[in-house]
Amino acid sequence: MRLRRHREPPRVDALGRPLNAPARELREAEARGDVATARAALDEEPTELERIAGWLDERTGLASLVRTTLRKVFPDHWSFLLGELALFCFLILLATGTFLTFFFVPSAGDTTYQGPYAPLQGATVSQAYDSVLHLSFEVKAGLLMRQVHHWTAVVFVAVIIAHLARVFFTGAFRRPRELNWLLGFGLLVFGIAEGFTGYSLPDDLLSGTGARIAYSAVISVPFLGPYLASLAFGGEFPTAAFLPRFFVLHVLLLPALFAGTIAAHVGLVFLQKHTQLKVGRAREDNVVGRHFWPGQAFVSGGLFFLTAAVLALLGGLVQINPVWAYGPFQPAVVSSPAQPDWYVGWLDGALRIFPPFEPVILGITIPSVFIPGVVVPGILFTIVGVWPFIERRVTGDRAPHHLLDWPWEAPFRAATGSAILALFAVLTLAGGNDVLAAFLQLPVEGLTWIFRILVIALPVVVWLVVYALCRSRQGRPAPGEQPRGGVALVRNRAGGWEEADR
């Protein structure tokens, strides 16, 4: 788009001389940064876009900041888009979730189901469950919106973890970005909390059982458990208070925390500029890539719509969380098999494979749920959360880093990260031990023992293997780098071969 246009024809004075200022005057004005004089000298008038920008600038003074932002350089590598994908998922969750709130009734009060779903007609269900069925079967596009929302939540946590893994294995969290690692870690925790509270809202049999287990985990905390659980749930489970509370958490408090933390997270990336891979002209003191506007902004915008397209396809074609098939929550009823959404599966897996260990020390019971349900997740998440500080302690490296490591350049980090991922993978699979046992035609007891061994052995093996692989990879050329040393043979004009330096 042309920002300036000349008036046609040029204005002239009475003697036919152009009114345009001499070139020297123009150059001087431009050198002083005096746009108004320069413009007058050129006899140009501002375009419509300039007029709007000027109107805003006079009221905000942001013109130069906006220009810097538009000209900001973004590294051009696909792995840098994972964080953006997470942001897009968040936006889609906000949009679809807002639609859902218009129909959802966060009440545990009883009602009789009278909708079109025949198997449940006449059943006593909660108003929450009734409203989800109404939304799914009677509101046009309601089921699509619900399924897109749920699919997006499932993908959201996965993308956050992929983004976290990219940042972890390339060492992007090192000084000066420790603070942003903590903010990102907070977003992961909020993401899981959002998922769990949202998944509990329909008040179906499966999610009610999940809430029951969460209550048991809270109650297991020594000294405080029964009080904390009573405060959180408003009494002994099940209570009428818990649905409206989860609703407020899910649609108000957590999204507000999310939005604030995302703003800080992205704001810090803006202030600190991106890290970059060691390729091409990248150095510690520069950023190489595309301008934010238009290149990067268009790619990101396109990616947003492509993300939304995939999620729309999933939501339209692949059934997720069919609560009508599970039935309404009743405390004395349970279904089998019972699996939560995948990102909570590792917690359930830890509960499944932990041995029956419930010591009574000085009369104080340490409930069997406490260690696998509270202590182990607490330790694992703390390690992930404070990793930048652990690594700094181990390596003694306190220098600022803007160039990223290749994963194998930091064997201790790569090995530990892989071992933690392996641990989560084993626990997640263990969360489906009953389904796997049926699929593999194995007794669930034997499979549980296999998981009990794997949960210790696999992380150790993975640590050792990854460490050894990283060490062996060191010294070999990095991606895109010419191998150093050696001799190259080049064909000469005479048709023979000559040695050439590399």
Place this chain on the structure above:
Amino acid sequence: MTRRERRAERLVLACFGVTLLTGLGLLGVYAMGGDTQLQGILLAVCLGGLGAGIVVWAQELMSNEEREEERHPMGTGPEGSAAVAEALTDEAGFSRRRMLQGGLLAAVGGRAAALAIPVLSLGPAPGRSLFETPWKKGSRLVGFDNQPVHADAIPQDGVLTVFPEGYPGSADGQTLLIHAGTDRLQLQGDAATWAPGGFVAYSKVCTHAGCPVGLYRAAQGQLICPCHQSTFDVMRGAVPVFGPAARPLPQLPIQLETDGTFTALGDFGEPVGPSFWDMELDR
């Protein structure tokens, strides 16, 4: 304009055209009553066309030139932080007014405590609620419909979920009445007398994480929790034999009445469901 650019431009236009058409299609499907699958596909193509068009536009028709920007150290150095510290404290005179500082902290702390107390309104103190269930001496065993359960309605190896009369569906009162048979039961002491006619009643709330223990393997005489596979031996007082549960399912003392119904002799002798820290202390 090169040929490649012309081709890219046509492609972008085609993508946007697809978006426009499927958008109209979506409206049509909606007007005709809606269909989840069709709407999902149309929405995906609609959004996908827009996304693909924009990406092709950016990649093929905009400058892909590699740009470079300088990066400067983040901090402003010791002077900067000293200036901030000075601005924060100089006019306020904090260093000269230690007493006032302490007073302010105390006041803020007191105020915070006063504001935090209402959190306690969120739930009642647990009191004895975790130790008790609605079962009382003389409670009749009823089903989900609050109708008394008859012994002859449960065949050998049969299982029924029962509740104290007046509390059908109760979360902590839910109990399994199992017709185990006198010859297989190996209960000791009082527990043996609480199994009239080979009928034994255990709390249905798993002592691990509180799920209903919903599966019964009659051949082995084992109750299994579908949530985490805790397995309990019905014949030997529901002691855990596999899985993460560490406590037996509490046994409900029951007696068989002359009319074939059952009544409880009292509440469970111990807390039902998941353990908590003071369950042994306050027994």
